[in-house]
Amino acid sequence: MLPVLITRPGERGDALADALRKNGYAVDMLPIMQLVPLTETPAQRSLWLDIDQYRKIIVVSPFAAHCLSDALERYWPQLPVGIDYYSVGTATAEALHQRLGVRVRTPPTDAVEDTSEALLTLPSLRQLAEQKVLLVAGEGGRLLMTHTLRERGARVTRSEIYRRDYRAPSPAAVQQLHTGRYQALIVTSGELLQHLATWCHHGALHQPLIVSSRRLATLANTLGFTATTVASGATPPALLAALARVGSSPGADVDQGL
Template structure:
């Protein structure tokens, strides 16, 4: 049985791999990225000490949620009240609730995908006149949310508290990619997809690729991938369901959720 290649790192990658195995798929991890917390700077420490001044905190990933929780544990034995918490996806919301016990707003239930664009449709984020908003994210990445919040009147502080280290795929993984010898490839990050494309010759470009948003599907097309399927989000159930569509005999590759 050809394996499904999972690029997601860390605990979330293992959770996705386990969900796929439970659905009867062979899985092989494709380690191309590691997440590492950044060393706390004096300016970063000032943000944590002044956390009670923010009206809203938006967290973009589960790893960012854990880094934020670690920081707040150091400086706030009891969390300040009156802060609204937001996350791009349900996994991040679950991490924040588990670590901090806070209620977290996520993209609306009728949103097709868990994305920054979907989160920004929430009524409470449409008008932000002079509200202080803290955006907790990784180093680099898209600035779409930052710019949109500022355009809506928010006073945005962007806290980059971890970095992504991209590495060369192992020799065995490069060989598998070169031969297109896998059932499907799952990617949930634009930066990861761009890095991975370097190691994807024609054989890999025509194999099934599962992504977590239409934005990634557009990027995949630009990079030359020809068999992309869009999941309804980045959660294990959403990605597993997308793989099930791909795995059906005679199934067509689609761009829908």
């Protein structure tokens, strides 16, 4: 049975692998990225202590949600009131709700994908004159959210509280990517896709690639991938549904595009 390759790190990667296995797929995990919390600086500590000055907090990933929750639990035994919380995806919203018990606004239910662009269509994020907004994210990444909020009048503070450490695939994984001997590859990060593309040769470029947004599909096309399918989001159910659409069924042993 050819495996499905997944690149998601940490607990979310484990959850995706479990969901795939429960649906009958073989899974190989490619541990090529690790998320690492950044050491708290005096400036960061001051930011957490002044968190009650912000009207809105936008969290871009589940790992950012856990890092933020750790900080608020240290400095705020009782959360300040009057803050609206937002997240790009449902997994991030669930992490915030579980850890902090807060209600979190996510992209509209009729949005095709859970993306920054979809979140920015919410009416409450359109008119932001002089509102203080905290954006909690990792190092690097896209600045679309920051720029758009500032254009709408917000006073935005971007707090980068973790970094992404990349590494080369194992020799066995390099061989898989060289030959394309797998059912599908699942990638939900643009930086991760660019890093991984270094090892993707002809075989891999023609195998099914599942991504979580149209933006990633555009990047994949630029990198030379020819069989990209866009999931409706980065959750396990959305990725499983996309995998089913490409015809990669559990137990399949047929190489495609080789």
